[in-house]
Amino acid sequence: MEITKISNEGQVMIPELLRKSHGWEVGQELIAIDMGDGILLKPKKPFLETTLADVAGCLKYRLLRT
Numbered sequence: 001m002e003i004t005k006i007s008n009e010g011q012v013m014i015p016e017l018l019r020k021s022h023g024w025e026v027g028q029e030l031i032a033i034d035m036g037d038g039i040l041l042k043p044k045k046p047f048l049e050t051t052l053a054d055v056a057g058c059l060k061y062r063l064l065r066t
Helices: 016-022
Strands: 030-034 039-043
Touching: none
Parallel strands: none
Antiparallel strands: 030 039
């Protein structure tokens, strides 16, 4: 267990050992979840980049006849 403090700006330093063990680099976005008796920090997972070809045809459709 490590102890850290909240700065005047509301920032909390995550100890280096924890950052390295989770692979968190500078700029890593985190999700803060209120657990009632504390806060859970989880990494925000970026969406993989997709192209139109990746998703084309994934939705049902029907041709309208005129």
